[in-house]
Amino acid sequence: MQQPAPQIPVNQSIILAPFQPEDKAALIRYLNDPVLYANTLKVPSPYTAIDADEWLVRVEAEKDAPGGIANWSIRHHEHGLIGGIGCFLKTGLEGHLDEIGYWLAEPFRGKGIMTEVVQRYTQWLFEHRPHLVRIEAGVFAHNPASERVLEKAGFQREGYLRKIHLKNGVYLDGVMMACIRC
Template sequence: MPPTIFINHTINLTPFSPEDKQYLVQYLNDPIVYRNTLQIPSPYTDEEAETWLKIVAQNREKLGTEANWVIRHQKDGLLGSIGRAMKNHGKGHLEEIGYWLAAPFRSQGIMTQVVQIYSDWLFANHPDLVRIEANVFPHNAASMRVLEKAGFEREGYARKLHVKNGVYLDSIRMAKIR
């Protein structure tokens, strides 16, 4: 049985597998995902998905456990993903999380439940961890609401924190403390 984090009676977090590639390509060619995230490329090709699965394997090796999880429904399969940014190589008191949900499954409360359970799971399974943070673009009200409902608090507004395609972007930092 692969490592599993129980979310509810139909959804679990489970590891990525090579069969997930086609769903990454299907769901990540989405202008909303591209607009709201920093690292997910567009267009999202087969090669991008293969590169991602290699990164997932490298992170697993570094950490000795999963760093990146598939949000998997027992009937609908891959719904999205959540994982760690591997701050300080996955060691120490601080971690950042990132996540996305495929368009057909949004606005049903799924990510709220996933972020809540996953962040609590990180604290429970990593005794050194005291702070989990997330960085959200100011236009992404849905993601801020998800974090708030999952116990994160807004800490600050960082101006021009990121550069994407030569454009500086502001970011809102939110964190959950043990």
């Protein structure tokens, strides 16, 4: 019998669930966003149909991988895909820690959504990965909204990392935020 797709409920309107092939159009629409590009490290610009196809192949393969799903879509009950959140599923000597990353589509920002998603996802990671004691998130220093989201979700600022990233030939400062298992 086919198992139901896994999901992580966040609130009455939002769940985290696996990405689906039907998400392609929304990925292309939402990830072609200069603000999102400026605040993330790995999202290409422009974000093309090929980028979306490659992403969907990668997340499909994750569903049966030993570590399970590392990348979850954020889905709204009316609007469908509105963002993404994920971790690296680190193992071995790094199995006690992991790093999260996330994005939210422009029309849905500033409503407290990502704070709730990060809170719930962090809680879920600690519940489902008993060895995990530390979850961290690196934020560009020019992204105070993301730092604030993490702070509201229980992360603490641990350090200011000068010229930690090199993006498009420019060195960028970063902020290290982390949450330790209570």
